[in-house]
Amino acid sequence: MAALKYSRQREAIKEFLLSRKDHPTADMVYTSLREEYPNLSLGTVYRNLSLLADRGEILRLRVGDGTDHFDADVSPHYHFICTGCGSVIDLEMENIDQIEDIAGVNFNGQIYGHVTYFYGKCGACCKRELS
Amino acid sequence: MAALKYSRQREAIKEFLLSRKDHPTADMVYTSLREEYPNLSLGTVYRNLSLLADRGEILRLRVGDGTDHFDADVSPHYHFICTGCGSVIDLEMENIDQIEDIAGVNFNGQIYGHVTYFYGKCGACCKRELS
DNA sequence: TCTAATATCAGTAATCATTACTGTTTATTC
C-alpha cells in the first residue's frame, strides 16, 4: 500500500470522526469542518473518506437511507438504525460470526464476511411515544 | 391500506420479478420489459417498484453497489453478494433471528428486525480463479 | 352501457449524492 502524503484536511476529517459517536455523513463532516476550514472542498471530504475507508482506517456504513455514514471505530461491532429518528447507534453485543458458518452450509462459494444492521426504535423514540 | 387501481404495467413488473432469481435493478426491469412494452416509462418502473416494496409484495435489497435490487420472493431468506461478479444469490440457511435477542441484551430501545448480507466469492468465481 | 372521477401513465425535468476534471497549492525529496 503506497504511503500517503500528509494533508491537514485529511487529518482534520479523521480527527472529527474520532470525536463523534453519531456516524456522520460526508455532508455533515463538510458542514462541520467548514467552520474551522472555510475553504475546505466537499470533493476533498468525499475523496478522503473513501481513501480512509479503502485503507481500513474508518468504516463506511450503508444504513439504507441513501447516504453513506462513516465511523472511525474500526473495532468489530454492530449498528442499530432507528426507524423513528434515523440515528445510527453502536451496539455492544457478543460476537455472532458463527452466522457465516450457518450461511455457508448449503452454499458452494466462499463467504468472507457479512454486514448486519439492526432496525427498530431507539430508547429516546420509545420514550417519546409513551408520553 | 388503500386499494390500488389495476395497471398492466405494475402487473408486468411483478410478473417479471417473479420469473427471475437474479434480483434485478430498476434499470434491468425497465430494459427487459421495454421489449414487450415499448413505451413503458422508467419512472413507472421506479414508482411501482417502490409501491410494491412499501406494501411488502416485493423486497428492496440495498446490497451496497449503489443501486437497489428487487426480489419478489418475500419469504424469509438471506442474500449473498459476490465481490467478484456482483451477483446476488439466495442462501438457503437456517433461521438466525436469535441474533436480534443477542443484539438487544445491552440496548435500551426496541429491535424489530435486521438486515444481513453475506459477502465473498460465488461458486463460479471460485472456479474461474482456479483455472 | 355511458360518464364522471381519479389513479396511473409516458415523457421529461429536477434533485441528490457522489465522482471526475482542471489548474493551483503544498508536502516531500534531493
Next chain:
DNA sequence: GAATAAACAGTAATGATTACTGATATTAGA
C-alpha cells in the same frame, strides 16, 4: 531552496432516483 508529484479548491459531470405535467385508462355509479 528547487524539482516532483500528491493533494487541494472549485466546478462540471454523472448516475440513480424522484417530481412534475398533461394524457390515458380503470373503476364506480347513474
